[in-house]
Amino acid sequence: MAAPTNTALDLSAALVTAPVQASHWLVILPVALCIGLGAILMMLRDRTALHGWIAIPGLALLVLIDAALLYKVAVDGPVTMVMGRWLPPFGIAFSADLLGAVMALAAAIVALAASLYALGEITTSGRRYGFFPFLMLLLAGVSGAFLTGDIFNLYVWFEVLLISSFGLLILGSEREQIDGALKYAVLNLIATTLFLVSVGCLYAVFGTLNMADIAMKARVPGNPAPLMTLAGLFLLAFGMKAAAFPVNFWLPASYHTPRITVSALFAGLLTKVGIYALIRVLVMLLPVEHAGLGPITAIVAIATMLAGVLGALGESDIRRLFGYVVISGIGTMLAGVALGSAGGLSGTIFYALHSMVLMTALYLLSGQVARLGGGFSLAALGGLYRQNSWFAGLSLVLFFAACGLPPFSGFWPKVILVKAALDAGAWWIAAAILLTGFLTTIVFGRIFLLAYWRPGSAQDIAVPQPIAWHAGLPLAALAALIIGFGLFPERLLHLTQLAAGGLEDPSAYLHSVFPEGAAQ
Amino acid sequence: MEVVFATLVGLFFAAAIYLMLSKFSIRIMLGIAILGNAVNLLLFTAGRVTPEVPPIIPAGADMLDANAANPLPQALILTAIVISFSFLAFLLVLTYRAYQDLKTDNTGEMRLAEPEERPLPPLGY
Numbered sequence: 001m002a003a004p005t006n007t008a009l010d011l012s013a014a015l016v017t018a019p020v021q022a023s024h025w026l027v028i029l030p031v032a033l034c035i036g037l038g039a040i041l042m043m044l045r046d047r048t049a050l051h052g053w054i055a056i057p058g059l060a061l062l063v064l065i066d067a068a069l070l071y072k073v074a075v076d077g078p079v080t081m082v083m084g085r086w087l088p089p090f091g092i093a094f095s096a097d098l099l100g101a102v103m104a105l106a107a108a109i110v111a112l113a114a115s116l117y118a119l120g121e122i123t124t125s126g127r128r129y130g131f132f133p134f135l136m137l138l139l140a141g142v143s144g145a146f147l148t149g150d151i152f153n154l155y156v157w158f159e160v161l162l163i164s165s166f167g168l169l170i171l172g173s174e175r176e177q178i179d180g181a182l183k184y185a186v187l188n189l190i191a192t193t194l195f196l197v198s199v200g201c202l203y204a205v206f207g208t209l210n211m212a213d214i215a216m217k218a219r220v221p222g223n224p225a226p227l228m229t230l231a232g233l234f235l236l237a238f239g240m241k242a243a244a245f246p247v248n249f250w251l252p253a254s255y256h257t258p259r260i261t262v263s264a265l266f267a268g269l270l271t272k273v274g275i276y277a278l279i280r281v282l283v284m285l286l287p288v289e290h291a292g293l294g295p296i297t298a299i300v301a302i303a304t305m306l307a308g309v310l311g312a313l314g315e316s317d318i319r320r321l322f323g324y325v326v327i328s329g330i331g332t333m334l335a336g337v338a339l340g341s342a343g344g345l346s347g348t349i350f351y352a353l354h355s356m357v358l359m360t361a362l363y364l365l366s367g368q369v370a371r372l373g374g375g376f377s378l379a380a381l382g383g384l385y386r387q388n389s390w391f392a393g394l395s396l397v398l399f400f401a402a403c404g405l406p407p408f409s410g411f412w413p414k415v416i417l418v419k420a421a422l423d424a425g426a427w428w429i430a431a432a433i434l435l436t437g438f439l440t441t442i443v444f445g446r447i448f449l450l451a452y453w454r455p456g457s458a459q460d461i462a463v464p465q466p467i468a469w470h471a472g473l474p475l476a477a478l479a480a481l482i483i484g485f486g487l488f489p490e491r492l493l494h495l496t497q498l499a500a501g502g503l504e505d506p507s508a509y510l511h512s513v514f515p516e517g518a519a520q
Numbered sequence: 521m522e523v524v525f526a527t528l529v530g531l532f533f534a535a536a537i538y539l540m541l542s543k544f545s546i547r548i549m550l551g552i553a554i555l556g557n558a559v560n561l562l563l564f565t566a567g568r569v570t571p572e573v574p575p576i577i578p579a580g581a582d583m584l585d586a587n588a589a590n591p592l593p594q595a596l597i598l599t600a601i602v603i604s605f606s607f608l609a610f611l612l613v614l615t616y617r618a619y620q621d622l623k624t625d626n627t628g629e630m631r632l633a634e635p636e637e638r639p640l641p642p643l644g645y
Contacts, residue, residue, distance in 0.1 A: 152596060152599075156599065156603070159603045159607070162607075163606070163607065163610065166610060166614075170614070173617070173621075175621045175622060175632055176632045176633050177633075178614065178617055178618045178621050178622065179618065179622060179630045179631075179632040179633040180633040181614060182545065182614055182615065182618050182627075182630065183627075183630075183633075185610070185611055185614060186540075186548060186552070186611065189552060189607055189611070190540070190552075190555070193555055193556070193559055193604075196559050196563075196600060197559055197562060200559070200562050200563040200566040200593075200596070201562075201566055203563075203566055203567070203592075203593070203596075204566035204567070204568075209592075252634070253633050253634050254633065256633070257633050314641065315641065316638070316639065316640070316641035316642065377639075378641060378642055379639060379641065379642045450642055
């Protein structure tokens, strides 16, 4: 079917080669830098003392590159670079639009914070098993997924980040970790396999893998049945990756088992890649089918929110509790995807960015809670406020942000989402978001009451303990971001609105991939 | 031809899902191996099964014959085979390690990360 129509097109424009503009290399640099550093760190496996001092400047450079990319995309519009100058739809394209660039920047910031924390937590044996190389390859996978413009490439980057996450998850090989890793590995592998199935069928329908090409071809009305099925499969596959309700049980089984740094990275990055892919594929590529799936997505979103927050209410281990908070956050993001309006999408993007920073900070916090209080169980913790009142204040900032209470960054996306839901007449979605926020407040109130205010047991009598710099610095930096974007949200709001607008009307994105309309 | 392939893919998927629903981790691994092959066959079929012409431009012509086979699915399958093979290798080692450490291959008994009897959350202040 594809062959005869292709031969009729004038493809001469696709074969014209011109040198790549220097600034276009920015699109590929985040991935190339991560893979390169990962390779260097692997070669230095005998000199693990150097690892941290190479990885941290490397990640700082990554933050700068991603910031430059975001600046360029914000000024000039979406940027595309095609491998080997085989112009689309033949070559493999890397396309960065606002959504991809801002998510990549947030991922780099989160990874930099987590790697600082790792200096104090990952021991020599952890480094020898390859913590920093795995971290770099995980970042390569995450950045690649955010920046690629080719749907099969998206699958490949998913696999890159998945195999690195396996390596990180079993770092230390405790029995509990192997148990959690087995469930995580099997279920996530099934999810990516489902994704591959949908990609194969999408290729069968459209005869192309380039996202911009698919987006154009999907806007031409055709037989709706195969695309509707595919959209459902994509929803299932990415929902599983993002831990949406009926397929979320791998997350509370595995996220509390690895090292704190690893949990923090996972909570900050991995589920959000699923949400990103869901937005990219359903909203931008298959908008008609996305609208048709709206009611189902809304039900999934509400169920995820409530399942997450009710799970958190019943949990007494704070690491597992935070795992359930991740799930309820995913539900809130899905609510915006279900609404599908520009307001809903910009709320989802804002919430995703907020949640990347916040969940990483919360997991890092749980590590310090365990160090000060001697364990993770709410039944045993107590007296943290007397141990270190600065730390308690910082915890309260993060808890308020997690509940979505005003002066912090969790407040704005919820306001946008509730308003978008009311504008669309979906009062039940707005009610579910507000109810979840209320229950989350009880969850975090309970933690603060029991772990911080309750008179402690033995440790309470000890002298107040300071927090080491490699734990305090990333926590303070992430909290500063949360406070900053809570007090001055205009910039980020504007940015997320533009990103959502670019998804609703991807003409700028399409133009960056097909400057001369090569495929048409 | 496509009907035969589609039926075969369906059978592979059915067998894979049946095995993955098992309690025993080694059967789950066998299911995942079959699932990977089912997906490869599906990709192959999705690229249209055309027996006629290899995708080579004949001398004197400047475009492919309309009946030429599509080379892209082969490239995709090659990638997918490599990935699914490496993942299967990792998972087999993980399963073996889990069997050694947890002394069971019954996933119903693997409750270390999520113990069945957990203490109640604190009920009072």
